[in-house]
Amino acid sequence: MSRPWRVAVVGGGIAGLAAAVRLRDRAPAGTEITVYEQSGALGGKLRTGELAGRPVEFGAESFLMRDPAGGDSAAVTLIRRLGLAERIVHPTVGQAALAVDGGLRPVPGGTLVGVPGERERVATVARPAADADRDGGRPLLGPDEDVAVGTLVRARLGDQVVDRLVDPMLGGVYAGRADDLSLVTTMPALARAARVEHTLTGAVRAAQAAAPRAPGAPVFGTLAGGLSTLVEAAATASGAAIRLQAAVRELTPTAEGWRLTVGPTRDPELVEADAVVLALPARPAARLLAPVTPEVATTIGGLDYASVALVTLALPDPELPALSGFLVPATEGLLIKASTFFTTKWGHLARPDGIALVRASVGRYGDETSLHLADPELVATVHRELSGVLGVALPAPLASHVQRWGGALPQYAPGHGDRVTAARTALRAAHPTLVLAGAGLDGVGIPVCVRSGETAAGEIIEALGGSGS
Structure with missing residues (x-):
């Protein structure tokens, strides 16, 4: 190909941004990379906001430090590549609890x-059930x-x-x-x-035993200043043209690659690209795939998602235990399913004025009626349930924030991995310059999404005739 490559990345979450950075690092010089994001902001579920004058995560709050083999996770490697390693901080309180039988017990x-x-x-x-886990003379799984x-x-x-x-x-x-x-x-x-x-x-x-961890080595990390700094740094390092409020409504194969239909129906923009990374949730990806590869679209589009709401409270001088937070079994009958004591867990967020930031997660797959509550009702219910679990009357919040994530968390039914492998194999055979990435396919968590995007970029480079190394 005599002219520079043109690569479209559809989806500006961390998977798409990681793909863009890898393309910039390893594709030939001059490669034109464009990131199309339907919303008005990059980052997907990475979103740092502010409450009571302090940064707080309204989405994902941390990343794993190590990969399964014991090395740096893909998130840490990317952070180092972006020059943000000195911003990595770790929890100062790691012990969490379970809310069972009306009280808190350490995990x-x-x-x-x-x-x-x-x-x-x-x-x-x-x-545990008595004597149920017996050796039957063969492995548990085939x-x-x-x-x-x-x-x-x-x-x-x-x-x-x-x-x-x-x-x-x-x-x-x-x-x-x-x-x-x-x-x-x-x-x-x-x-x-x-x-x-x-x-x-x-x-x-x-x-x-297969994934040993050095004693005292931190499991989780986050970034001082918030995870949105990772989003901003990745966007800058990619050198990509960033298109916000730019919904890709159609993909059409052409003799040289792909034509993207971008923007509103009444005034569409047609864009040519040599290759496309689809770093979207499963259902939007399936809608774009349907005219191109119907069978792949059906497979990908069958993935279901759960919706959640994250309710953050700024509380003046509350009585909180020395815990990072707690989890709530569904059998307890509470609206909240988890809570994080941000200013306890993350020492860099501690405040001399005694204001604590506490976040609760609401919404379980298949039982999401609680999300129909209006924001004030949701805040009041969370505040009441937190007081009940902790056994103290928490002070009224000075400020609160409700972040709703509709269709945010993929639900991976058994056999998910095989279905994804089959879909990717079929797509690669038919259209090697159209590659899928993201949490809907490969799993949740920042390192997994980063690795998914980077792998997709490598496949694009290979398909276009580069080494990808």
Whole structure:
């Protein structure tokens, strides 16, 4: 190709921005990169706001520091590439709790997303089923098998371990239920170990041993100043043309690549590109794919999502325990499913005036009627339930913020990974210069989304004739 490459990245979340940065770093000099974002802001679920004069996250709050092999996570590597490493900060309080039986109990140690490697370590919260996790003489999972997390854990350790430990932990991340979520997608390390080990507790211990962590090494990090600084730095480093309020409504294959129909129906803009990265949620991606590859669109569009609301309160001198926050099992019957004590968990946010920032998450998949409440009702309910869980009358908030994320969290049913692999294989065979990325396909969490975008960029470079290295 004699002229510079033209690459369109559709979606300005962290996956799309990571793809744009990787393209800038590894595609030939002069490559024209354009990021199209339907909304008025980049970052997707990374959004730093302000409440009572302090920065606070209205979306994702942190990232994993390490990858499964023990090295820097993709998020940390990108942060270093963008020159933000000195901004990384870690929680000053790491202990979280579970709200069970009307009180707070520390989350037991030695578990993997709530699944214990030693049954006795979770006795303060749940009673594992007696003698259910027996060695049956064969691995728990077959070579290509996937099951719902709840199906496996209930059969091996009983209902209480699922309802009081695993379900609230998965709910805090996915707003979903353990009985619906894929083991392979949500807990890949445990799934790998379960293909070898004969007991679930043994699989937990094997998974933990396969990803050793240095004593005292931080698990999570965030950025001083907020995660929106990552978004801004990535956008700048990509050198991409950023198009906000620019909805891509149609993709059409051409002899040289793709034609994008951008903007309102009455006044559309037609844009030519050699390659396209679709870094969108599953359903918008499926709508663009439908005229191009209907079967792939059907597969991708079948993914369901949960909606959530994040309610943040600025409280004057509240009585808070020395915890990072707590999780709430659905069996407790509360509206809130999790809470984070921001100014306790993150020491860099502590305030000399005693104002505490507390955030609660509301909304579970399949039970989202609570999200119909108006903002004032939601704030009042969250404030009341927080007081009840903590056993103290919290002071009235000085300020509050409600962030609603409609259709925000993918729900990965068993077999998700195989379906995505099949869809990508079919798309690559038909249209190698159209590549998919994002949380809907590869999993939630900033490192996963960064890696997804970078992988998509590498595939585009390869398809256009570069090395991608």
